[in-house]
Amino acid sequence: MRNEPLGSKILSGLTVKSLLTEYPNSFQVLDWEGNFVSVTDRFARFLEFEPKEIVGKSILHFTQEDDKENTENTFESLGKNPNIVNFENRLVTKSKEEVWIIWLLIPLRESKIILGFDRDVTIQKDISFEFLLQQQKYKSIFDNLPMGIAITDEKGKIVETNKTARTYFDIQDGELLNRTLNIRKYTLIQPNGTKIYPRKSSLMRALRHKEVIRNLEIGMIKEDKITWFDILATPIPIENFGLAVAFLDITQRRHAEEKIAYMAFFDQLTNLPNRNSLIDKLFPIFEEARRHGNLVGILAIDLDNFKIINDSRGHDFGDKIIKLVAYRIRESIRVYDLISRQGGDEFNVVLPDLSNERDAAVISEAILDAMTHPFVIDGERIFVNISIGIALYPTDGKDSNTLLKNADSALNLAKSQGKNCYVFFTEELQTVVAERLEIENRMRIAIIENQFTLMYQPKIDLYTKKPVGVEALIRWRHPERGLISPNVFIPISEETGMILAIGEWVIKSAIQTMRVWKDAGIKEISMAVNISTKQFKHERLISTIAENLKLFKVDPHDLEVELTESSVMENADAAVRTMQEIRKLGAKIAIDDFGTGYSSLGYLKKLPISSLKIDRSFVSEITTDKDSKTIIHAVSNLAHNLGLSVVAEGAETEEQVQLLAESGVDQIQGFYFAKPMTSEDCLHFLKTELGISD
Numbered sequence: 001m002r003n004e005p006l007g008s009k010i011l012s013g014l015t016v017k018s019l020l021t022e023y024p025n026s027f028q029v030l031d032w033e034g035n036f037v038s039v040t041d042r043f044a045r046f047l048e049f050e051p052k053e054i055v056g057k058s059i060l061h062f063t064q065e066d067d068k069e070n071t072e073n074t075f076e077s078l079g080k081n082p083n084i085v086n087f088e089n090r091l092v093t094k095s096k097e098e099v100w101i102i103w104l105l106i107p108l109r110e111s112k113i114i115l116g117f118d119r120d121v122t123i124q125k126d127i128s129f130e131f132l133l134q135q136q137k138y139k140s141i142f143d144n145l146p147m148g149i150a151i152t153d154e155k156g157k158i159v160e161t162n163k164t165a166r167t168y169f170d171i172q173d174g175e176l177l178n179r180t181l182n183i184r185k186y187t188l189i190q191p192n193g194t195k196i197y198p199r200k201s202s203l204m205r206a207l208r209h210k211e212v213i214r215n216l217e218i219g220m221i222k223e224d225k226i227t228w229f230d231i232l233a234t235p236i237p238i239e240n241f242g243l244a245v246a247f248l249d250i251t252q253r254r255h256a257e258e259k260i261a262y263m264a265f266f267d268q269l270t271n272l273p274n275r276n277s278l279i280d281k282l283f284p285i286f287e288e289a290r291r292h293g294n295l296v297g298i299l300a301i302d303l304d305n306f307k308i309i310n311d312s313r314g315h316d317f318g319d320k321i322i323k324l325v326a327y328r329i330r331e332s333i334r335v336y337d338l339i340s341r342q343g344g345d346e347f348n349v350v351l352p353d354l355s356n357e358r359d360a361a362v363i364s365e366a367i368l369d370a371m372t373h374p375f376v377i378d379g380e381r382i383f384v385n386i387s388i389g390i391a392l393y394p395t396d397g398k399d400s401n402t403l404l405k406n407a408d409s410a411l412n413l414a415k416s417q418g419k420n421c422y423v424f425f426t427e428e429l430q431t432v433v434a435e436r437l438e439i440e441n442r443m444r445i446a447i448i449e450n451q452f453t454l455m456y457q458p459k460i461d462l463y464t465k466k467p468v469g470v471e472a473l474i475r476w477r478h479p480e481r482g483l484i485s486p487n488v489f490i491p492i493s494e495e496t497g498m499i500l501a502i503g504e505w506v507i508k509s510a511i512q513t514m515r516v517w518k519d520a521g522i523k524e525i526s527m528a529v530n531i532s533t534k535q536f537k538h539e540r541l542i543s544t545i546a547e548n549l550k551l552f553k554v555d556p557h558d559l560e561v562e563l564t565e566s567s568v569m570e571n572a573d574a575a576v577r578t579m580q581e582i583r584k585l586g587a588k589i590a591i592d593d594f595g596t597g598y599s600s601l602g603y604l605k606k607l608p609i610s611s612l613k614i615d616r617s618f619v620s621e622i623t624t625d626k627d628s629k630t631i632i633h634a635v636s637n638l639a640h641n642l643g644l645s646v647v648a649e650g651a652e653t654e655e656q657v658q659l660l661a662e663s664g665v666d667q668i669q670g671f672y673f674a675k676p677m678t679s680e681d682c683l684h685f686l687k688t689e690l691g692i693s694d
Contacts, residue, residue: 028116032107034059034075043118048094064090064098074105078114082107083212083234084244088121106145109232110248110641115145148229148247151236156207159242168220168227168247189219189226203233207243210235217250228254253641256634267341268618268627269319270326278340278348282400285352286393296393297351297360300407301329301367304385304419306345316624318345320377321384328370333363343617348404357392357424364388364422387414388422396425440496442478443489447501452476454509455676458685459528459647459669462661467689469526469560471669472510473676474502494534503535508548511559513679515552520683521692528560530592533567537574542581549585556586560610564592568607576607583608590647594635605642612639614665616650622659629659636664 029038035058044051047062054062063071067089074087086104093099104117142149148165150158161171169185188196196218206213213233219226229247236244267274273281289296303325310318322345329347330339338350349367351360367388374381389411397403406425414423446452452474459469476484493499510529517525535541549556561582568575568591579589588610614632621628636646648660651670660668674685686692 028118030059030105030114030116032075032079032112032114034071034114037113046093046099046120047091062091064092066090078105078107081212082109082214082232084236108146146248148249150245150247152207152242152245154207154242156204156243165247168229168249170222187221189221191217191219203231203243203245206233206235227251252634252637256638259631259634260638267343268625268631269621270323270341272326272347273338273340275340275342275348278338278350279400279404281338282350282403285350286398286400289352289393292353294352295354295356295360295395296403297349297354297357297363298391298393298403298407299347299349299351299360299364299367299422300389300391300404300411301347301349302387302411302415303345304387304415306384309382309384315620317377319621319624321375321382324375324377325371325384325386329367332366332370337363348407354392357390360390360392360424361422364390368420368422385420387411387419389414389425390422391425439484439489440492440498442481443476443493443496443498446476446478447498447505451478452502452505454506454513454679456513456679456682457669457676458674458682458689459667460673461667462657462665467525467674467686468667469528470682470686471528471562472506472513472530474506490532494532497534499532499534500538500540503532504540504544506530507544511548511552511554514554514558516679517683517686518554520687522683522686522690524690525686526558526560526588528562528590530562531567533564533570536563536567536578541578542585545582545587546585549587557588559587560590561587562590562592562613565594579608593649609644611645611647611666613647613649613669616670619648619650619656619660619670620652622663623653623655629663632660632665633663640664 028036028040028043031037035056036054039051039054041051044054047054059075060068060071070087071089074085078085084104084106086102088100088102090098091101099120100122102119102121104119106115106117107113108115143163145162145164148168149162150165151160152158161169165171188201190196202213202216205211212235213231216231216233217228218231219228227249228251230250231248232246234244236242266272266277285296288294303321306318306321309321322341325345326339326341326347329349333339333349333351336352338352340348340350342348349363351363354360368386371384371386374383376382389407389409391397391403391407391410393403396406410423410425414421417423453476455473455475456470457473458467459471460466461468474486474490476486476489478484490499493502507529510527514527531541545559545561548554549559563575563579568579582589589608590611590613591607591609592613593615594612612635614635618628618632622632632648639646645666646664647667647669648665649669651657651660651668651672653672656670657668657672677685
């Protein structure tokens with residue numbers, strides 16, 4: 001993959017690739033800037049060059065001096081307005097002879113490439129006559145373009161269609177067309193679902209006013225199914241200006257966007273609202289309570305000892321319990337109470353319109369009582385206990401984040417008091433605060449005494465089964481308390497600002513390790529480093545990366561910066577500027593834990609990123625949950641259409657790896673191939689897998 005030719009990379013996955021095989025001497029392929037990506041042997045012989053002497057060079061390199069400005073303007077205009085155009089210019093052969101060429105350029109906007117049909121008109125330069133001659137010759141190519149094309153006359157009557165368009169609209173080959181933009185066989189709708197009336201359609205308006213239309217989405221209802229098209233229309237000089245309309249089927253993309261949008265607000269296992277959805281609903285609930293002088297209860301609910309069930313019975317069994325627990329909670333609360341799943345075995349319940357805290361206690365007791373009855377799963381009786389933490393608006397907080405945090409704190413206290421109970425948020429939770437303060441103080445010492453260390457987990461290319469990168473993972477080895485989980489100290493370091501010092505240490509240590517590995521013979525492995533939200537916003541991030549790359553003489557292209565969705569989307573415009581600075585250094589950027597936050601698709605296509613990392617929660621469910629597999633497949637298609645690679649985290653079984661490969665994932669990171677290792681062990685692993693001798 002790394003050594004794949006540029007042309008193959010650009011054409012990979014497109015139906016245009018089949019055209020190159022079927023019609024090898026028909027057209028040239030250029031990129032958006034006018035550089036030749038692929039040329040035919042015929043064209044190369046015509047210019048008296050070898051194909052390899054042309055590929056990679058700009059068309060301007062072969063253009064006669066007086067025609068360069070017009071040629072350059074044509075490609076600049078094509079980049080801004082991707083319409084089908086034709087123009088002529090003079091090319092210079094290897095023997096310095098000038099030849100006249102008429103070009104018909106067809107831009108494929110999604111693929112960012114241009115099909116260039118060339119015609120030698122050195123003797124006869126009549127453009128109209130030559131273009132008509134070209135039409136019949138290239139009819140088969142026109143028919144096989146990877147989009148539907150229909151051409152109308154000045155009244156909107158369809159006079160020509162290609163094979164793809166006839167398939168879309170059920171037009172038989174040779175059928176006498178009796179259709180116009182006003183007379184349709186199927187109903188068309190707008191993205192909001194409203195019907196499009198023919199005489200008021202955008203296409204008819206474009207025809208009347210000779211306007212260009214782009215980025216127009218239209219749905220066609222056929223057999224109770226909707227096919228979505230992205231439409232590009234441009235006036236053409238056929239019988240007093242008709243209209244050329246290109247239809248690109250974007251149904252799969254629409255479905256992927258809908259899936260991802262659904263993922264942003266709903267839990268995939270239980271179909272309950274997730275945290276994002278819950279927070280959206282809390283503000284109006286708080287406002288209503290404030291007006292009426294009522295309380296609002298926030299319950300944080302967690303299953304007791306659920307890890308033991310998961311470890312002993314497996315995740316499939318655990319998922320069944322989660323679904324049943326969600327059902328019993330829903331049945332135990334009032335009709336207008338809200339329940340959401342936060343992930344894992346954690347739930348939140350919002351109780352509006354409480355008269356006093358006793359009302360919250362009564363509902364909590366009802367939930368606890370519902371769990372006293374056994375669950376029957378696969379013929380087996382299982383007892384499950386839960387713990388509940390309660391925070392009240394406005395006494396325990398006046399905003400959603402504070403109340404949810406305080407409810408979690410109360411939940412932790414309930415766990416420490418023996419579980420299977422409910423606890424209100426009280427001053428007694430200061431003991432928990434004291435514990436956090438102790439960890440904070442210990443962290444300051446840990447930074448000074450170098451108690452932090454990095455572990456490295458390889459990323460494996462699914463095609464070659466060889467390692468192509470590693471991710472640096474921080475660990476805290478405390479001399480007295482042993483290994484402290486990053487889940488404990490990273491959030492505290494974020495709150496206190498110590499994450500900046502820790503983050504700079506991680507960047508320096510990871511780049512230094514790269515230097516050591518490269519000196520040991522590891523050349524083609526990238527190093528991924530996680531950047532926290534606070535560090536991503538800090539002004540020293542760019543200089544820290546640049547200084548360490550220079551200090552340890554490491555190629556920036558071997559460094560990959562991993563960012564979470566939330567850190568990017570919190571202030572998308574500012575994030576894009578910072579990401580562009582990172583890319584200017586030469587480093588790559590990946591979006592980590594993709595699918596757990598909410599990425600605006602509008603911004604996603606603008607972000608200067610190279611890959612998406614699918615969150616491990618989807619990978620763990622891919623063998624048991626059809627939706628997870630569908631989502632991973634949809635994300636892979638979306639990423640590849642945007643020119644991004646896809647990495648899946650947390651693969652632990654051969655079956656998961658197989659399904660991920662079938663879903664289009666490019667790389668795997670997980671225990672199936674390798675666990676996180678020390679620098680020395682990882683170096684040995686890389687050498688062994690890459691066949692590098694000591």
